[in-house]
Amino acid sequence: MPETILVVVEQREGKLNRVSWETIAAGQAIAGATGWPLEAAVVGTNAPSISPEVAGKKLAKVYAIESRKLDAYTPDAFAAGLKQFLATKQPKLVLMPHTYQVRDFVPKLATAMGRSVVSDCIGFKHESGKLLFTRQMFQGKLAADVSFAGDAPWFVTFQNGAFRADKAEAGASAAAVETVKVEIAEGVVRNQPQEVFKEAKQAVDLTQAEIIVAVGRGIKEQKNILIAKQLADALGGDLAASRPICDSGWLPMDRQIGSSGQTVAPKLYLALGISGAIQHIVGMKGSRAIVAVNKDSEAPIFEIADYAVVGNLFDIVPPLIEEVKKAKAGDSHG
Amino acid sequence: MKILVCMKQVPQKDAPLKLNESGTWIREDVSYEVNEPDAYALEEALRQREKHKGEVVVITSGPARAQQVLREALAKGADRAIHLEDEKFVGLDAFNTAKAIAAAIKDEPFDLIFTGLQSDDYGYAQTGVILAELLGWPHATIIMQIEKTDAGIRVKRELEAGYFQFVDMPLPAVLTIQSGINKLRYATLIGIKQAKNKPLRKVTLAEVGGAIGNNLQKIERLYVPQKTKKTEYIEGPAGEVAKKLVDKLRNELRVL
Numbered sequence: 001m002p003e004t005i006l007v008v009v010e011q012r013e014g015k016l017n018r019v020s021w022e023t024i025a026a027g028q029a030i031a032g033a034t035g036w037p038l039e040a041a042v043v044g045t046n047a048p049s050i051s052p053e054v055a056g057k058k059l060a061k062v063y064a065i066e067s068r069k070l071d072a073y074t075p076d077a078f079a080a081g082l083k084q085f086l087a088t089k090q091p092k093l094v095l096m097p098h099t100y101q102v103r104d105f106v107p108k109l110a111t112a113m114g115r116s117v118v119s120d121c122i123g124f125k126h127e128s129g130k131l132l133f134t135r136q137m138f139q140g141k142l143a144a145d146v147s148f149a150g151d152a153p154w155f156v157t158f159q160n161g162a163f164r165a166d167k168a169e170a171g172a173s174a175a176a177v178e179t180v181k182v183e184i185a186e187g188v189v190r191n192q193p194q195e196v197f198k199e200a201k202q203a204v205d206l207t208q209a210e211i212i213v214a215v216g217r218g219i220k221e222q223k224n225i226l227i228a229k230q231l232a233d234a235l236g237g238d239l240a241a242s243r244p245i246c247d248s249g250w251l252p253m254d255r256q257i258g259s260s261g262q263t264v265a266p267k268l269y270l271a272l273g274i275s276g277a278i279q280h281i282v283g284m285k286g287s288r289a290i291v292a293v294n295k296d297s298e299a300p301i302f303e304i305a306d307y308a309v310v311g312n313l314f315d316i317v318p319p320l321i322e323e324v325k326k327a328k329a330g331d332s333h334g
Numbered sequence: 335m336k337i338l339v340c341m342k343q344v345p346q347k348d349a350p351l352k353l354n355e356s357g358t359w360i361r362e363d364v365s366y367e368v369n370e371p372d373a374y375a376l377e378e379a380l381r382q383r384e385k386h387k388g389e390v391v392v393i394t395s396g397p398a399r400a401q402q403v404l405r406e407a408l409a410k411g412a413d414r415a416i417h418l419e420d421e422k423f424v425g426l427d428a429f430n431t432a433k434a435i436a437a438a439i440k441d442e443p444f445d446l447i448f449t450g451l452q453s454d455d456y457g458y459a460q461t462g463v464i465l466a467e468l469l470g471w472p473h474a475t476i477i478m479q480i481e482k483t484d485a486g487i488r489v490k491r492e493l494e495a496g497y498f499q500f501v502d503m504p505l506p507a508v509l510t511i512q513s514g515i516n517k518l519r520y521a522t523l524i525g526i527k528q529a530k531n532k533p534l535r536k537v538t539l540a541e542v543g544g545a546i547g548n549n550l551q552k553i554e555r556l557y558v559p560q561k562t563k564k565t566e567y568i569e570g571p572a573g574e575v576a577k578k579l580v581d582k583l584r585n586e587l588r589v590l
Contacts, residue, residue, distance in 0.1 A: 104474075116551050138455055144554075145557075149552045199496065199498060309567075
């Protein structure tokens with residue numbers, strides 16, 4: 001059987017998750033480097049209705065994997081259905097976006113097949129015929145190039161934003177779509193998922209903010225949040241935080257930036273005492289300009305900062321508030 | 335309820351990391367701490383025990399230094415500990431780590447196994463889910479709430495972008511716990527004292543070696559990531575830094 005690459009796209013209620021285009025772009029790049037044909041699979045009841053949209057991309061084929069048991073997402077059904085499909089197709093490489101849903105089932109799927117997942121990758125390398133997948137380690141302080149040491153299929157998940165969705169090439173003509181019915185026996189699915197819901201209406205929408213001052217662990221104590229608030233007020237911006245701050249209850253959850261919070265792209269993102277864990281970075285790396293203040297010169301936030309201040313935020317922020325006020329007052333006076 | 339909590343020792347968040355000579359791992363002479371999500375997993379297990387009685391057992395794998403994580407957990411209230419003790423456990427991939435844990439607990443009938451949702455070192459976010467599959471148990475990930483029900487448990491899964499979902503599931507089960515599910519407690523003096531007399535079982539690599547195979551993935555090289563962005567460092571005394579920053583905000587970024 002020829003070596004193929006399979007991208008498993010993600011959909012929710014009949015709508016493709018945007019990050020799926022990124023994974024297709026990743027698949028096209030790897031296909032370009034290896035010469036292996038690229039195929040895609042859509043999983044779930046809505047698969048046939050979504051497949052044509054996917055088939056418009058430059059792909060050799062699209063599979064619509066169907067079963068009533070795939071109506072609502074469960075890790076049991078997704079692992080069982082995909083295992084059945086993959087056992088017959090035997091692709092060399094299986095690519096998926098590193099979403100919360102994929103994280104929930106792909107390690108189970110790979111384990112059930114005696115295989116392994118290189119998760120949360122940010123790129124790949126093709127060196128003298130060998131495929132390496134690059135992933136962040138130690139919260140982004142280091143990176144690793146990882147190879148597979150076992151048999152295919154090899155499972156790889158890509159981090160949100162690792163590839164550009166708009167780089168997913170359209171095909172010259174639509175790819176053929178094949179519907180594949182999988183049998184998932186009674187009793188396989190043990191979890192009973194309820195409806196997806198949003199917690200008490202989000203009061204704060206940071207996605208439209210032009211200036212965001214965000215605080216992380218470096219703020220040390222709840223009472224110190226006040227100086228960040230003062231800086232945000234002086235700048236005419238909004239206050240936000242990394243996850244640990246909201247976990248501690250120092251700021252409400254709706255001020256959280258990152259994979260489990262809001263994704264923002266302001267003109268200015270001023271990060272105070274934020275180390276820049278991957279989960280935070282994915283929520284703000286699209287900012288036009290990033291200013292980071294952190295006492296740890298090796299903090300990963302500096303990797304993506306436009307302006308970096310290595311120092312104690314408690315020394316920097318008070319004079320900064322004064323200077324901002326002065327600059328603004330200067331405006332009004334003349 | 336009998337609950338196992340999988341915990342990991344990881345380098346401290348702000349510890350400067352140095353690469354080893356072969357460039358495949360970090361030099362081990364750094365300060366370590368408990369993986370943060372694992373601390374929340376332990377706290378949740380202690381709270382469940384307070385509600386429903388039972389036992390909380392903590393397990394870790396790693397060299398002698400990793401015992402510190404278990405000692406802290408015992409001081410916070412865990413009943414006993416299991417230490418898969420060997421340098422070699424550090425280099426296992428998630429598949430093998432899960433196999434080693436499964437082998438170490440094969441004679442113990444747990445109702446629940448908790449892990450943190452991911453580790454701060456590798457960041458695979460896989461070991462808990464793999465362990466569930468190896469045991470043949472159902473699982474749920476990124477959990478923010480756990481309630482016991484007549485048929486098993488009802489858990490609250492965190493989804494992306496502020497969405498959540500309740501899931502009913504039978505026991506036994508594996509749950510990966512999200513940071514922030516609860517408020518962490520501190521160890522008390524009396525707890526620290528009592529911890530010294532709590533049982534800690536050591537498991538050698540040889541005892542679980544039969545369950546472990548070759549790693550299915552390999553770190554070829556570890557390195558400091560290349561910067562993709564040009565960063566301008568602003569230096570000097572605080573007052574001067576503030577002035578320079580405001581100048582940038584005004585004249586280069588034009589946000590003032």
